[in-house]
Structure formats: structure tokens, C-alpha cells
Amino acid sequence: MVKRLFFLLPMLLLGCIKVPEGVQVVEDFELDRYLGTWYEVARLENSFEKDFSSVTATYSLDEDGKVKVLNRGYDRDEEEWKETEGKAKFVGDPSRGELKVSFFGPFYSSYNIIDLDRENYSWAMVCGYKKSLFWILSKEPVMDKALLERLLEKAESLGFDMTELVINAPVPGEAG
Numbered sequence: 001m002v003k004r005l006f007f008l009l010p011m012l013l014l015g016c017i018k019v020p021e022g023v024q025v026v027e028d029f030e031l032d033r034y035l036g037t038w039y040e041v042a043r044l045e046n047s048f049e050k051d052f053s054s055v056t057a058t059y060s061l062d063e064d065g066k067v068k069v070l071n072r073g074y075d076r077d078e079e080e081w082k083e084t085e086g087k088a089k090f091v092g093d094p095s096r097g098e099l100k101v102s103f104f105g106p107f108y109s110s111y112n113i114i115d116l117d118r119e120n121y122s123w124a125m126v127c128g129y130k131k132s133l134f135w136i137l138s139k140e141p142v143m144d145k146a147l148l149e150r151l152l153e154k155a156e157s158l159g160f161d162m163t164e165l166v167i168n169a170p171v172p173g174e175a176g
Contacts, residue, residue, distance in 0.1 A: 016109040016129045017091060017100050022159050023127060026097035026116045031067070033121040034113075035059045038137040040073075041123075041148060045164040046133060051077045055168055057137065059088070069101055115154065125151055127160070134160050 019025055040055035049055060055073035062068050067088040075082050086103035088111060090096070097113030110129035117123045123143065126135045136143070136151050148167075156162050 016107075018110055018129045019098060019112050020127060020129065020131045020159075023112065023114050023131075025112050025114060027095065028118075029095055029097040029113065029116070030121075031094065034124075035061065035067075036139065038124070038139060039141045040135055040168045041138045041143045042136040042152065042165060042167050044132055044134040044160065044162075045166050049073065051075060052082075053168055067099075069103075071103070114158070115151065123147065123151070125155060131158075131160050132164075 037056050037058040040057070043049060043055075052073035052075055055071070058070040058072070060068045060070075069086040069088050070083060071086070072081065072083040074080075084103050086101055088099045088101045089108070091098045091100050091110075097116065099111040099113075100108035101111045102108045110127075110133075112127050112129075113124055114127055115125040120139075122139045124137045126137060127133055134155060136148065136155075152162060152165070
């Protein structure tokens with residue numbers, strides 16, 4: 001049942017809007033450069049993405065200028081694609097990479113951009129309100145191995161426990 005909620009479970013939790021201790025969000029963030037489709041390269045395993053592969057998140061602006069979020073992934077257990085739509089808002093200053101995301105009514109959870117390719121906005125490290133929620137995203141489906149290793153080392157130095165790491169490269173034959 002929990003898996004069927006796909007990305008909704010964290011939104012049910014109250015008090016989920018914060019940056020974990022010892023972590024900083026990026027400054028001088030530019031939303032227009034961040035918009036588009038991001039591929040999940042790696043994540044810490046979590047209940048709402050368990051057994052998912054080929055996960056993407058697409059960020060766009062709606063007609064009112066609000067951020068729309070479309071998360072999509074392939075559920076290997078059920079052998080089908082799942083997606084869910086949500087919305088994102090800045091927590092304070094929009095030049096900081098601190099947002100909150102909701103996929104379920106008025107309930108929000110943190111979306112903290114903690115590292116970012118400043119030149120091209122081609123990769124990002126994101127965490128939730130606690131250090132067990134962590135993702136490495138890329139604008140391309142596959143990331144350079146040396147870059148991924150460097151980002152994982154940085155995450156570990158910030159206190160993220162990499163023992164539950166899932167490398168989420170696209171699986172052949174799982175085209176949407």
C-alpha cells in the first residue's frame with residue numbers, strides 16, 4: 001500500500017519544512033535555469049520510491065507562474081509506470097535553493113538544493129528535511145562516474161549515510 005502512494009508518504013508528515021543540521025542550501029539560485037526534466041542518478045532508499053527505476057522529475061511553470069512538479073518512475077514490482085503531480089514553493093527568498101513540495105493537499109515537505117552545477121545547471125544534490133532523504137539529479141540520464149563519486153564523497157562528508165544508496169541508471173527496455 002505504501003508503495004502505491006509513490007512520493008506521497010513524506011507529504012503526510014507535519015513539520016517537514018527544514019534544512020538538516022550541518023547542511024546549507026545553495027545561494028544565488030536561478031529557478032528559470034533549474035526548470036526542465038531531471039533524471040534521478042542516485043538516492044538513499046526510501047519507502048515511497050522502493051523498487052522504482054528510471055525516475056525523473058520535471059519542473060515547469062504553470063500559467064500563474066507557480067512551479068509544477070511531475071515525478072515519474074517505473075515500478076519494477078508492478079511492471080508499470082507511475083507518476084504524480086505536485087507543486088513547489090520557495091521557503092523565503094527565491095534566490096536560495098530552499099523549497100517545499102506538495103503532492104498531497106496542503107501538506108508540504110522540504111526540497112533543499114544543497115549543491116549545484118553553477119555553470120550549466122546540469123546536476124544537483126537535493127535532500128529533504130532529514131538526512132535519510134537524499135538525491136543526486138542530472139539533466140542527462142547518465143552521469144560521469146568521477147563526478148558521481150565526487151558528489152557521493154561530499155554527501156558522506158555532510159553526514160548522509162550512503163549504506164542505503166541506490167544507483168538509479170535507466171534500465172534498458174523501460175522506455176516511457
